[in-house]
Amino acid sequence: MPLLEGKGVTKYFGGLAAVLNVDFYVEQGEVVGLIGPNGAGKTTLFNLISGALVSQSGTIWFKGENITNLKPHAICRKGIARTFQLVRVFPNMSVLENVLMGVLFGKSDGHGRGQALEQAEKWLDFVGLSAVKGLPARSLTLANQKRLEVARALATGPELLLLDELMAGLNPTEVAQAMELVNRIREQGITIFMVEHVMTAIMGVCGRIMVLHHGEKIAEGTPQEIATSRTVIEVYLGE
Template sequence: MSLATHELRKAFGGVTALDGATVDFHPGKVNALIGPNGSGKTTYFNCVTGMIKPDSGRVTYKDRDLTGKAPHRIARAGLGRTFQLCRTFPRMTALENVLAAVPHGGLRSFRTRSDIERAMSWLTRLGIEHLARSEARDMSWGQQKLLELAGVLMAEPETVLLDEPAGGVNPALLDRIGTLIRELNAEGRTFVIVEHNMDLVMSISDHIVVFDRGRPIAEGPPSVIRSDERVLGAYLGV
């Protein structure tokens, strides 16, 4: 009943980004996907969420084959996703950005009291309710990261994929993000996180998968990954 891939492959010209990636993430847990730059992590996320189509292999979620499906269909299956570079609507307010995640009709059709209250509750949960009427382009990078996550959560996904949530974020905001992930996980959401900040990864993850050259080379809890010689060699360079 988890997010999994079997022999996933993707090449760009002569460069192999994914080379038979078989992974099974743990449902109900905080999973991390780590590895050196160029190891295929973001390509993996893009294949899983329908942003690009894999050359071969399968993507399954809760025993349903999602391979090559359109992003909106994958989202409706219960998978939400953020990006390395925030994808917000810069000239829309924070509240409008979150409302845009409601998967029915055009923006005007969302503006029911219940939708607005739910959107405001997510902005409040993430600590940016005071920016509800501010345009996204006027927000800091860290605030836009929180806004993008609020939009993802507005769609009520069961599994959330976060692509470098700590990138460019100040330490205080990073602590908030880490705490929020653990709280949302305790409430029943599964997380898969691509991240380079090892302090964050080791502090919040239950299960870690390590990529190198487009395929997993190790997996396990933080205590195991810290001392795995393959990880030390491929990722930590020792």
């Protein structure tokens, strides 16, 4: 049984199919990449999995349990956390409070105050933001805000982490750091499903890649297979 599985997932905006009849699965411990040109429906698919959007048809299972169209907070408490394409930190809260929110409301709530703080500090340390924990989140650089989002998501205690373009807008050094972070997250036993445009990154960290185009899945396979797939190259270079 895969950790996450979707069958026939479909979402229309008006008459336009943003995600059409997509099947997918993510096995425990995998790092799966989701790629495709702009407007292919990648973020929409993430929004459907995380409950931000309601799908018109199809079913999504998490650990064998039907989680289709649950509310976002419920999905988070089942053990799926996410980050956002455009960073959504709590700008006026301190870095520590941002992560504390994740600890206090995530999957494993019911902490005492001290325990929760300890957890939050642990995750800040994990992403390397301990030094700035007292600063308001808005004062961080984009790369650090993205790290903060990851820490906040990890703090909710997920088994599956959805990363939506973690590396977009980062410089090459920062991309390398982010890749290293992804690897360390996987070492924690957390499964990762990531949307990414930075090809070197996705080829470097993913074990398997899924390609969406116009809302439909057009290819799936190892990075090697995807890199040499004729359909994928056509989609990216134009017909």
